[in-house]
Amino acid sequence: MIDVVLDVISWVLLALGGACVLIGGIGGLRLPNFYTRIHAASLTDTMATLLIFTGMMLQSGFSLPTMKLFAIMLFLLLTGPTATYALANAALLSGMKPDSGVERDRGASGGVQ
Amino acid sequence: MYILVSIAILVTMVLALVRALLGPTVYDRVLAVNVFGTKTVLLLSVIAFLYGRPDFLDLALAYALINVVGILAVLEFFQDRSRKQQGADND
Amino acid sequence: MIYVFALFLLTLLVITAVAIVRTTNLFVAVMLTSIFSLLMAANFFILDAADVALTEAAVGAGVTTVIFLSALALAGDVEQPRLGSRLLPLGTVGVLAVLIIYATFDKPRLGDPDAPVHQHVAPWYLEKTPEYMDIPNVVTAVLSSFRGYDTLGEVFVVFAACIGVLFILGVRPPGPAAELPAEPSGLRHHLIPQVVGRLLVPFIVLFGLYVQFHGEYGPGGGFQAGAIIATGVILYALLEGEAEALRAVPRSVLLGLVVGGALLFGAVGVVCMLMGGAFLDYSVLAADPVFGQQMGIIVIEAGVGMAVCGALLSIFHAFAAREGRP
Amino acid sequence: MSQHGEAQLPAVLLLLLVLAVSWVLWSGLYKPLLLGLGVFSCLLSVYMALRMGFFRNQAMMSLLPRLPGYWWWLLREIARSSVEVARIILKPSMPISPTLVELASQADSEAGQVILGNSITLSPGTVTLDLHEGKLLVHCLTRDTARELQAGEVSRRAAALERN
Structure with a gap:
C-alpha cells in the first residue's frame, strides 16, 4: 500500500518536473531580453531539479543511489545560482543595461544614464 | 514516465540550442550553454534510472560539480577584457 | 527507444557542428563547443x-x-576573413563524405554481436578479466593491464605535450622575475562565486580521488581523475587569482607530478622485470598473481592521474602567465 | 590575509567528517583496501582545503544549525514563485514588468550575504545581479515580486541565521 502511494507521489513529482523543464525552455525562447530569460532558466534550474530528483529519490528508496542523487541535487542547487550570478554579473559589468520597467523606462535600455 | 521526462528534457535541450544559435547577445548564448549543462545533468540521471544502472550516476555528479567552472571562466574572461579596454582608454 | 534518443542527440550534434563552422565569432564558437562536448x-x-x-x-x-x-584572451576573438575560393575545400569534403557514407554500407549493424570487432580479442578480454585480475570494470583491465604498453605510450604523449606547450608558451623559470604580478588576477568583489567555490573545491578534489580509486569498479580511472582534480585547482585559480593558486600548489609540485607520474608508470614495469616477469606484467608483484595485478593497476592508474593532473595545470598556468605579460 | 594557523580544529574535523561520509556513501564498497584509500583521499582533500584557505571565514559554522529550517521555508517560497513564473510564461500576453531593486543585506557575515544572494537567485522571478559590500542589486520579473522583495522577508530570515 505504502509502495503504491510512494509510486504515485514520485510519478506526480516527475511529471511536474518535466513540465517545469518544458516551461522553462519555452520561457527561454519567448521572453524578450537577456535579463528576463535568466528567470526562465532559473525556473528549470531550481524547481525542475528539485522535483525530478525528489521523484527519483522516492523511486529508488533508501539506498546508495539515493545518496548520490541527493549529492547531485545539492551540488546543482549550490552551483546553479552561482553560475547564474556570475553570468548576470558579467553582463552587468560589461555595460548591458537591464530594462527596468516603469521606474527607469526608456533610455535605460541602450543609452547612457 | 522516465521516458516522458527525458523527452521533455530533450525538447528543452533543443530550445536551449535554438537560443544559443539565435543569440542575439553573447550572454544569451552563455545562458543557453548553462541551461544546456543543467539539462544534461538531469538527462544523464534520468537515463541512468531508465537503464536501471544507477551506478552510472558518477557522470552526472561530475557535471554537477564542475560545470560551474566554465561559466566562471567566462566571467573572468569578460572582466579581463573590460579591464584591458579601460586601460587602453586611459592611455 | 534508447536508439531514438541517440539519433536525436546525434542530429543536435551535427547542427551544433555546422553552427561552429559557420560562426566567425570565436567566442561564440567556444560556447557552442561546450554544448558539443555536453552532447557528446x-x-x-x-x-x-x-x-x-x-x-x-x-x-x-x-x-x-x-x-x-x-x-582567446591572447589572440582576440574574431576569425580572420578567409581568402581564396571555397570550391576546392568544399569539393574535397564532399568527396570524403561520399566515401565515408559508402564505407558505412559495409559496416555491421550497431550492437551486432557477430561483428568482426567482437570476434577478435574482445571475448578473450571479457572471459579472462575475472580470472586474471578479478575486477568488474573490463575497460580498466584492458586499459591498464592487457594493453598496458598503449597506456604507457599515452602517458608519455601527455608528458611530451606538456613539455611542448611549455616550450611554445615560453614560461620563465620560477625566479625573481616571475614574482611580480602587478595586480592580482582573479575575481574581485565577487563574494558569491568565491564563497561557493571555496566550498566546492574540497568536494571536487575528493570526487576526483574517488574516481581515481574506483576505476576498477565503475567508470573512471587515472585520466578522468587527473582532469577533475585539475579542474578543482583551476576553479581556485579563477576565484583567487593565479598567484594564489601557484602558492597553494607550486609549479615545482606540478612538474614533479608530470615527471613523477610518467616515471612511476615506467618504474612499475621495471620492477616487474626485476621480479622476474615481463615488462608491465603485474602478476609477479605479489605472491598471489590476481592481487599482484590489482596492485599494479592501482599504482599505474595513480601514475596516469598524477601525470594528467600535473600536465593540465602546467598548461593552464603557462597560458595564464603569458596572459599577464604585456 | 593570513590563511595559516587560524584554522580551528572543530571546523577541520567537521569537513573531514563530511568528506568521509560522502566517500562512504559514494563508494558503497567496504573493502579494507578501498577504505584505506578513502582515508588517504579525505586527508589529502582536507590538506588541499587547508592550503587553499577553506577555513578562512568561520561564520559558516555558526550558521549550520539553523540552516534546515531556513531551507524548509525557502523550499515553500521557491514552489510558490515557480508557479507564478510558470503562469506568466505560459500566458499569451506575458504580463512581465521587469524591475530593478536595490537591497541592503541585513546579514553581516560573508556567508550570510552569500546565502541571501543565492536564495534570491534560487527563487524563480528574482535574480541577484550584483552583491558588493552588503548591497544587492536584484532583477525582478514583475513589479509584484519586487514589492515583495522590498518587504524584506528573505533578508530578515537570512540575517536571523547568524544570530546566536
Whole structure:
C-alpha cells in the first residue's frame, strides 16, 4: 500500500518536473531580453531539479543511489545560482543595461544614464 | 514516465540550442550553454534510472560539480577584457 | 527507444557542428563547443560507454573551456576573413563524405554481436578479466593491464605535450622575475562565486580521488581523475587569482607530478622485470598473481592521474602567465 | 590575509567528517583496501582545503544549525514563485514588468550575504545581479515580486541565521 502511494507521489513529482523543464525552455525562447530569460532558466534550474530528483529519490528508496542523487541535487542547487550570478554579473559589468520597467523606462535600455 | 521526462528534457535541450544559435547577445548564448549543462545533468540521471544502472550516476555528479567552472571562466574572461579596454582608454 | 534518443542527440550534434563552422565569432564558437562536448558525453553515455563519457565530462566541462578562453584572451576573438575560393575545400569534403557514407554500407549493424570487432580479442578480454585480475570494470583491465604498453605510450604523449606547450608558451623559470604580478588576477568583489567555490573545491578534489580509486569498479580511472582534480585547482585559480593558486600548489609540485607520474608508470614495469616477469606484467608483484595485478593497476592508474593532473595545470598556468605579460 | 594557523580544529574535523561520509556513501564498497584509500583521499582533500584557505571565514559554522529550517521555508517560497513564473510564461500576453531593486543585506557575515544572494537567485522571478559590500542589486520579473522583495522577508530570515 505504502509502495503504491510512494509510486504515485514520485510519478506526480516527475511529471511536474518535466513540465517545469518544458516551461522553462519555452520561457527561454519567448521572453524578450537577456535579463528576463535568466528567470526562465532559473525556473528549470531550481524547481525542475528539485522535483525530478525528489521523484527519483522516492523511486529508488533508501539506498546508495539515493545518496548520490541527493549529492547531485545539492551540488546543482549550490552551483546553479552561482553560475547564474556570475553570468548576470558579467553582463552587468560589461555595460548591458537591464530594462527596468516603469521606474527607469526608456533610455535605460541602450543609452547612457 | 522516465521516458516522458527525458523527452521533455530533450525538447528543452533543443530550445536551449535554438537560443544559443539565435543569440542575439553573447550572454544569451552563455545562458543557453548553462541551461544546456543543467539539462544534461538531469538527462544523464534520468537515463541512468531508465537503464536501471544507477551506478552510472558518477557522470552526472561530475557535471554537477564542475560545470560551474566554465561559466566562471567566462566571467573572468569578460572582466579581463573590460579591464584591458579601460586601460587602453586611459592611455 | 534508447536508439531514438541517440539519433536525436546525434542530429543536435551535427547542427551544433555546422553552427561552429559557420560562426566567425570565436567566442561564440567556444560556447557552442561546450554544448558539443555536453552532447557528446550524453551520446557516449547512452551508448553505454560510461568511461569515455566521464572523460569527456571531466575534460570538456571545465578544462577545455578555460584553456580556449585563455587562448582567446591572447589572440582576440574574431576569425580572420578567409581568402581564396571555397570550391576546392568544399569539393574535397564532399568527396570524403561520399566515401565515408559508402564505407558505412559495409559496416555491421550497431550492437551486432557477430561483428568482426567482437570476434577478435574482445571475448578473450571479457572471459579472462575475472580470472586474471578479478575486477568488474573490463575497460580498466584492458586499459591498464592487457594493453598496458598503449597506456604507457599515452602517458608519455601527455608528458611530451606538456613539455611542448611549455616550450611554445615560453614560461620563465620560477625566479625573481616571475614574482611580480602587478595586480592580482582573479575575481574581485565577487563574494558569491568565491564563497561557493571555496566550498566546492574540497568536494571536487575528493570526487576526483574517488574516481581515481574506483576505476576498477565503475567508470573512471587515472585520466578522468587527473582532469577533475585539475579542474578543482583551476576553479581556485579563477576565484583567487593565479598567484594564489601557484602558492597553494607550486609549479615545482606540478612538474614533479608530470615527471613523477610518467616515471612511476615506467618504474612499475621495471620492477616487474626485476621480479622476474615481463615488462608491465603485474602478476609477479605479489605472491598471489590476481592481487599482484590489482596492485599494479592501482599504482599505474595513480601514475596516469598524477601525470594528467600535473600536465593540465602546467598548461593552464603557462597560458595564464603569458596572459599577464604585456 | 593570513590563511595559516587560524584554522580551528572543530571546523577541520567537521569537513573531514563530511568528506568521509560522502566517500562512504559514494563508494558503497567496504573493502579494507578501498577504505584505506578513502582515508588517504579525505586527508589529502582536507590538506588541499587547508592550503587553499577553506577555513578562512568561520561564520559558516555558526550558521549550520539553523540552516534546515531556513531551507524548509525557502523550499515553500521557491514552489510558490515557480508557479507564478510558470503562469506568466505560459500566458499569451506575458504580463512581465521587469524591475530593478536595490537591497541592503541585513546579514553581516560573508556567508550570510552569500546565502541571501543565492536564495534570491534560487527563487524563480528574482535574480541577484550584483552583491558588493552588503548591497544587492536584484532583477525582478514583475513589479509584484519586487514589492515583495522590498518587504524584506528573505533578508530578515537570512540575517536571523547568524544570530546566536
